[in-house]
Amino acid sequence: MKNLEELKSAIKKALPDLDLVMGWTDSYDPLHATPHFMRSDEDIDKLRVDALSVNNLATYLPSLKGKKVGIIVKGCDSRSVVELLQENLINRDEVKIFGFGCEGVVDQTKIRRAAGDVRNVESCEISGSEVTLKTGGSEHKLALKDVLADKCLTCRYPNAVLSDEFIGPELEAKAEFSEGYTDIEEFEKLSTNEKFTFWLGEMDRCIRCYACRNACPMCVCRDHCVAQSREPHWLTQEDHVREKLMFQIVHAYHLAGRCTECGECQRACPVDIPILMLKKKLNKEIKAVFDYEAGVDSEATPPLLTFKGEEQKIKEKDW
Amino acid sequence: MPVLEGKELRIVGFLCNWCSYGGADTAGVGRFTQPTDLRIVRVPCSGRIDPMFIVKALLNGADGVLVSGCHPRDCHYAEGNFYARRRLEVLKRFLPFIGIEPGRFEYTWVSASEGQRWQQVVTGFTEQIHKLGPAPKIEGADAEATLKLLEAAL
Numbered sequence: 001m002k003n004l005e006e007l008k009s010a011i012k013k014a015l016p017d018l019d020l021v022m023g024w025t026d027s028y029d030p031l032h033a034t035p036h037f038m039r040s041d042e043d044i045d046k047l048r049v050d051a052l053s054v055n056n057l058a059t060y061l062p063s064l065k066g067k068k069v070g071i072i073v074k075g076c077d078s079r080s081v082v083e084l085l086q087e088n089l090i091n092r093d094e095v096k097i098f099g100f101g102c103e104g105v106v107d108q109t110k111i112r113r114a115a116g117d118v119r120n121v122e123s124c125e126i127s128g129s130e131v132t133l134k135t136g137g138s139e140h141k142l143a144l145k146d147v148l149a150d151k152c153l154t155c156r157y158p159n160a161v162l163s164d165e166f167i168g169p170e171l172e173a174k175a176e177f178s179e180g181y182t183d184i185e186e187f188e189k190l191s192t193n194e195k196f197t198f199w200l201g202e203m204d205r206c207i208r209c210y211a212c213r214n215a216c217p218m219c220v221c222r223d224h225c226v227a228q229s230r231e232p233h234w235l236t237q238e239d240h241v242r243e244k245l246m247f248q249i250v251h252a253y254h255l256a257g258r259c260t261e262c263g264e265c266q267r268a269c270p271v272d273i274p275i276l277m278l279k280k281k282l283n284k285e286i287k288a289v290f291d292y293e294a295g296v297d298s299e300a301t302p303p304l305l306t307f308k309g310e311e312q313k314i315k316e317k318d319w
Numbered sequence: 320m321p322v323l324e325g326k327e328l329r330i331v332g333f334l335c336n337w338c339s340y341g342g343a344d345t346a347g348v349g350r351f352t353q354p355t356d357l358r359i360v361r362v363p364c365s366g367r368i369d370p371m372f373i374v375k376a377l378l379n380g381a382d383g384v385l386v387s388g389c390h391p392r393d394c395h396y397a398e399g400n401f402y403a404r405r406r407l408e409v410l411k412r413f414l415p416f417i418g419i420e421p422g423r424f425e426y427t428w429v430s431a432s433e434g435q436r437w438q439q440v441v442t443g444f445t446e447q448i449h450k451l452g453p454a455p456k457i458e459g460a461d462a463e464a465t466l467k468l469l470e471a472a473l
Contacts, residue, residue, distance in 0.1 A: 188416065196418025196455060226371075234371065242378050242457045249374050249417065256409055278416070285412040290405075304409070307401035309392065314408045316391065319427040319440065 001049040003168035007072070007098060010165050011044050014070055014096055021070030021098075022060060024053035030124040031111065031133070035060070038070075051126050051144065054105040056080055056262045058217040062089045069095055074102035076151065078160035079260035079295030080217040085162075086298055087258070087305075089220055099160020101171035104144075104152030106131070109272055111147050115140040151263045151276075154180040161296060177293070180261075181284045184277065199245060205271040206244040212275055213251060215268035218258050226250055252278035257286045257302040260295035289313050328382040328448055330356045332441075333372060335365045335400075338389035341431030343441075351438040354445040357385065365389070365426075366399025370410040377419055380456060383448035386426040387440065393430065400428070422447050423454060 001007070011021050015038070025036035025046045033052040038044050049072065057071050058080035073081060078099055084090045106126075112118050115133050122134040131147060133140040145153070154175040160166060187195070210227065213219045226234040227247050234250070235243050251265070252275075259279040266276040286292055290303040290313075334340040340361050346353060362368055365388025373384045386407060394400045407426040415421045425444055429437050 192415060192418050192420050193455070194418075195416065199417050200457065234375070240457075245417070245457075246375065246378055250371055253370055253374075253410075253413075256413075281416045282409065282413055285409055289408060289412070304402075304405055307398065307405055309401070311404065311408075314404060316428070319425045319444075 001100065001168070003100070004047070004049055007049065007100065007167045008044050008047055010098060010167060011038065011047070011070065011072075012041055014098075014165075015039075015041075015044070017068065018070045018096060019064075019067040021072070021096075022057040023047045023072045024049060024055065024057075029121050031108070031118060031121045049100070051104060051106045051131075051148075052124075054108075054149070054267060056215075056217055056264045058084060058262075059215060059264065061095065061217070062220050065090055065094065067094065070098060071095060072098045072100070073160050073163065074100070074105070075155065075157035075159050075161065076102075076260060076262040077217075078162055079157060080262055081295075082162050082298045083218060083258055083260050083295035083302075086295075086300060086302065092298075096165075097160065097163045098165050098167060099163030100167045101159045101169060102152075102155075103158070103171065104148040104155065106144075106147045107149040107267070110149075111142070114142050114147060149263060149267070150183075151261060156180060157296075162298060177287065181280060184280050184284055187277065188281075200241055202273045203244040203248065204241050206241075206248070206273060207271065208239075208244060208247065209270060211268040211270060212248075212265035215264040216251075216255070217262065217264065218255055218260070219251070221254075248273075248275055248278060251275070252282055255279055256282045257290070257292065257304045258294050259283055327356045328445075328453060329380060330358065330383040330385060330445060330448055331376045331381045332357045332359045332385040332387065333362055333365075333368050334359055334386075335367075335388040335395075336361055336363050337395040338393065338431050339387035339429045339437070342387075342429040342433050342437040345431060345434030346437040346441075347434075349434045351434060353438050353441050356445050356448070357441055364394065364396050364399035365403035365407075366394070366396065366401075368403060368407075370406050373410060373424060374414075377414070377423060377454070378457060380454070382451070382454045383423045383444065384425075385441070385444050386424075387429050387437075388426075390428040390430055393428075419454075420451055422451055 021038045023036045024033040025048055027034035033048055035055050056077045058077050061084055085092055118135055120136055125132045129144045131142045131144055156173050156175055158171040235247055263276050292303045376384050388400045391400055414424055427440055
């Protein structure tokens, strides 16, 4: 990030009034950045913001309710913050938002596929449009656009939609709404049977670690999640593809009209199940029926939490 | 072997207590003939129906699910079916995406006096499900393969 120093000094100025500020810092290897909770000036000096700063920090906000918290957000993260505000899960006067124009983040799976063994990465440099990896004695040069996360390729909100301080220049959106959903439309063309087989095959790999749920900023039930509640007993502990598929549908449906497509669920998945597709499909339909996008307007009510007497796009006596 | 074995399919109906359940009752009292594939679950209001009821039924072997409530603006609890309408519409558009034929789930409105309409709805829906045939069942892990894995692990 070009304006990193400017961001750091803005945080240093704000820190005395806050309990902590959330950002990213170096992780166990050069290929990863990790969430970073800054409480002192030394912490702020360790801040890094680049294409490896993938984690959506809004995930931590609901559990920090009651504290004064600063948060650094990319465009997609800021939509999660807005959505949390809409649902009164956090208080506006308790969060200070540092926004910037995000140029995209990398997808570790794509890097792994391109570079092979990335267990012992010695160095990783991202400059301009190229990623240079040194691993196991060999060097890999990858084009940044080949390893960017899919969500970044069709990003509609690169700039934070809501922020107290915006650092650096604003960027232009890369795509329109419809362009972000071409993959969903492609998939819809398959036959019903093919789709069913596809999902059963994908879900078969699920190990029910619930990482997708824990990484999701909108999954706020946590300890009361239906996946683990015994009363009502929605899901058994059985290792059966039916239970796994059921869980993912529950997850997707609880996010209907709320999901901001930050892609954390899919990133967190250790077995690379394309679960973001389920959420994107719901978002596409929500847009079609209610002309609504989650996390854009902090005053709006999510469409499934409200209704209209006369629905414009729902046929009443269809059946 | 039961007489109807193979001729009936498994259809689950979620009916609201105040309108559609009454409507089905009216149809019964009026002695309108209707197919018997439908198993009715009576709920206080269509707003009580969590879309997960429907998904759970479909994934666990139901061949079709029918939801019926009071006509919009006629809800006993004033606004339950307005919320239901939004949820069910989104679910209806979502189900084909995971590979469940669109016709296996329908939602509709039938009032307590509409015995005739109930007869049409239930007959039409049953016919539609019979046309689609039994739903593909989700097979569990192959028992023998599991046994082999277990033996290998021991």
